[in-house]
Amino acid sequence: DAMVIQNPRYQVTQFGKPVTLSCSQTLNHNVMYWYQQKSSQAPKLLFHYYDKDFNNEADTPDNFQSRRPNTSFCFLDIRSPGLGDAAMYLCATSRGLAGGRNEQFFGPGTRLTVL
Amino acid sequence: KNEVEQSPQNLTAQEGEFITINCSYSVGISALHWLQQHPGGGIVSLFMLSSGKKKHGRLIATINIQEKHSSLHITASHPRDSAVYICAARDVQGAQKLVFGQGTRLTINP
Numbered sequence: 001d002a003m004v005i006q007n008p009r010y011q012v013t014q015f016g017k018p019v020t021l022s023c024s025q026t027l028n029h030n031v032m033y034w035y036q037q038k039s040s041q042a043p044k045l046l047f048h049y050y051d052k053d054f055n056n057e058a059d060t061p062d063n064f065q066s067r068r069p070n071t072s073f074c075f076l077d078i079r080s081p082g083l084g085d086a087a088m089y090l091c092a093t094s095r096g097l098a099g100g101r102n103e104q105f106f107g108p109g110t111r112l113t114v115l
Numbered sequence: 116k117n118e119v120e121q122s123p124q125n126l127t128a129q130e131g132e133f134i135t136i137n138c139s140y141s142v143g144i145s146a147l148h149w150l151q152q153h154p155g156g157g158i159v160s161l162f163m164l165s166s167g168k169k170k171h172g173r174l175i176a177t178i179n180i181q182e183k184h185s186s187l188h189i190t191a192s193h194p195r196d197s198a199v200y201i202c203a204a205r206d207v208q209g210a211q212k213l214v215f216g217q218g219t220r221l222t223i224n225p
Contacts, residue, residue, distance in 0.1 A: 006157070042201065043158070043213075043215060045212060045213070068181060085218065088157075092158075100148065102205060103146075103160060103161075103163040104148070104160060104213070106150070106157050106158035107157055108156060108161065109157040109158070110155035111155070113215035
């Protein structure tokens with residue numbers, strides 16, 4: 001029973017061509033996160049939504065945007081992908097932000113290749 | 116120095132061995148996560164704990180808040196346990212932010 005679903009699992013795009021990655025969840029969690037993980041590195045938080053409230057990390061490039069049209073779905077838009085944006089993109093959810101509600105559940109990730 | 120340090124970075128063992136992976140942190144935390152990532156795969160949350168000990172199947176996680184140290188143990192290890200195990204601390208200052216360790220690459224040989 002998949003709980004956090006990411007599509008596609010593998011995405012190839014061209015340098016500068018906009019790309020959208022998708023995440024959906026069946027957990028009805030309030031919080032959805034997007035992480036970027038480059039090879040052999042720890043995941044890096046890009047931003048998160050608490051319900052409709054968007055929270056951007058200070059060092060997330062403007063090239064990365066996100067949309068959350070409803071509770072279940074969250075999208076990561078990369079407006080002009082560069083070669084340095086090739087990475088695994090991980091979506092995660094949690095019920096809340098504090099205490100026991102903040103356990104994060106991760107999706108399988110989308111591996112982005114930029115040609 | 117990383118705020119979350121794991122040891123060892125790489126661990127190779129034979130099937131059936133008892134495995135211990137250690138995590139030390141320097142930040143004040145509200146919770147600590149143990150995560151598992153298979154090669155090229157997504158991340159699975161194994162445990163979230165803020166005190167004491169948790170057990171799930173062959174996996175056991177402990178945390179000592181005073182010593183700022185946590186351990187992940189695997190009993191009767193199996194080749195399918197081969198993965199990267201990541202310790203991540205939830206910083207009390209930024210409730211939504213996980214501070215990740217560098218990961219421990221575990222290989223269990225049959």
